[in-house]
Amino acid sequence: MNVAAYFDKLYRPPERYWWRRGDPYSADPDDYPTSLVTQLTLGLIRDRVPGRALDLGAGEGADSIRLARMGYIVTAVDVSEVASEKTKSFAADAGVDVNVVTADIAEYRPEGRFDIVICNGVLHYIEDKAGVIGRIQAATRPGGINVISSWTTFTPVPACHNSIPVYSDDENGVIAYLYGSWNLKLKYFERNKPEASHTGMPEHSHSHIKLIAEKPTP
Ligand SMILES: C[S@@+](CC[C@H](N)C(=O)[O-])C[C@H]1O[C@@H](n2cnc3c(N)ncnc32)[C@H](O)[C@@H]1O
Structure with a gap:
């Protein structure tokens, strides 16, 4: 099965797959006690003038819609047609x-500069991470931020995720390396976190790199 078909099937039921609890669009960091990245991102952009946002692997669009409600002009990209329809x-x-684009981010070329690029839970499905990160870094304006969460090899990929290719990164792998010269607001290794959101799967865990980085101004 390819990644688009896998996520099409996952998302096809009309109910929400991700963000089932609470208001997924609140702009208040305190409304996300279990998501460090969302808390810190909202805290960081709270006092910024909303600009352009790009959400890669946007899923059902929670991050995109939250940013759009905050006044951002948002492009949401996902390889799954069903994800795109749900975001719309x-x-x-x-x-x-929200400008919704169905595309593989390994091929997608962002247009123009963005104030924030979110890549939440998607880079572990991408073999050429350096290519994608290079393009999003180039498409970020100086002072803009990139927000990344991706699986690391600290936890081997659980068997229940073996139906599509997964390319977890080392904790100090290409993701950490490529943001080495950016202003890091967060670099956090979350290890062996029990996964609660994968409906219908046996108990398992993941490890993540969570990174929020600001592009240096020249
Ligand atoms: C774990 S979900 C995360 C969804 C969303 N970012 C969130 O945090 O709720 C991963 C998403 O990445 C998308 N995806 C996986 N590989 C992709 C690719 N090569 N190009 C674009 N989207 C991709 C999937 O369709 C899925 O919606």
């Missing part, structure tokens, strides 16, 4: 516009 429908329900 959830954005309409929330009363915001």
Whole structure:
């Protein structure tokens, strides 16, 4: 099965797969006690003027729609058609516009400069991480931020995830390396976290690199 078909199947039920609890679009960092990255991202951009946002591997669009509600002009990219349709429908329900693109981010070329690029839970499906990161770094304006969460090799890929290729990164692998010269707001290795959101799968854990980085100004 390819990655698009895998996520199409996962997302096809009309109910939400991710972010089932609470308001997924709140801009208040305190509303995300279990998501360090969302808390810190919202705290960081709270006092910034909203600009352009790019959400790669946007899934059902929670991050995109939250940013659109905060006034950002948002492009959401996902390889799954079903994800794209759900993002469009959830954005309409929330009363915001999101530019939704169905594309493989290994091929996708962002247009123009962005104030924030989010890549939440997707880079472990990408073999050529350096290619994707190079493009998003180039598409980030100086002072803009990149937000990344991706699986690391600290936990081997559980068997229940073996139906599609997974390319976890080492904790000090290409992701950490490529942000070495950016201003790090967060670099956190979350290890062996029990996974609670994968409906229908046996108990398992993941390890992650969580990184928020600001592009240096020249
Ligand atoms: C774990 S989900 C995360 C969704 C969303 N970012 C979130 O945090 O709720 C990973 C998403 O990445 C998408 N994806 C995986 N590989 C991709 C690729 N090569 N190009 C674009 N999207 C991809 C999947 O379709 C899926 O929606």
